[in-house]
Amino acid sequence: MLRHIDTVQVVATGTLVFLIIGAAGIGVLALALLGTELFQFGHADVDGPISLETVAGFAGAFGFGGAIVNELLGARTPGMVLGAAVGGVLAAVPTGWLASRLSRAARNMRTDPTPTRDDLVGAIGLVVTPVPVGGYGEVRVRLAGQPVKLSARADQPIPIGTRVFVVQALSETSVHVETY
Template structure:
């Protein structure tokens, strides 16, 4: 007795394939939009409304994947069932587009600390890492905005390695005038 294996191939409905392509394209555009490329603007560049790129891309992605799921669950082969799949995709897409628009707006308008400048160096405490001679430069390490920064340093008197210093003046972006602390 010989058993024959029959190869079965799962056929994906054309509607499902189209919905999956729409969903994939939406997710791809959403990823690009969230990375800051902003390929298209559907409104004034300074305005962020319900038609932002993130909202449109989120809508397209959720619509495509939601409609594909409903289409497969219904086994949609008739126009009425495909219309039901479209409605199911829209039900998934509207809240997704709203969330994508809100989250992208929140990320764009997030408050951040100002970029530190040389004026933020004044008053910083630190340590001498290379001795400072009277007529030349040594090196100090200070913390600015929580980050360690190594700077060239001058002083009115020699300061040895390991001594604590106080920045009196910022001579440039990379050099300071210091005194012992």
């Protein structure tokens, strides 16, 4: 007859320390990549020689790599824990380098310039709310490929559904239009 035996597996103290370091590193890395400006020192646009993402990626890989090696070695002596730490460093160096490269690439990614009111001039749109003389109606135009609804003025009344041409940008949200 087999008896039910409950077993509890004990995690080595070294493994637990490595896991805590790894979890802290991954948590800081996630916050840093999300742009929370955690631990921002000095001017926000100046990045030091080693970014926060690099340090966090290194710490995360060091902790988890060290925990894996520690468990594989069954490290219970200080010398074996030191060997696990070396294994953690071997995992952490390429991970820190990769985190540095990826975060730099994300920060320096080229994007289209932000559209300004000058980009509205010449846009063709459609009247969605009738434009009265001396008052405002609404038009929908495409700006940088996106539909934008703007307040519109005109020299003569323009009914709903009429195609229009933006002659002048009165502000970022209002334009002067003519029929197209």
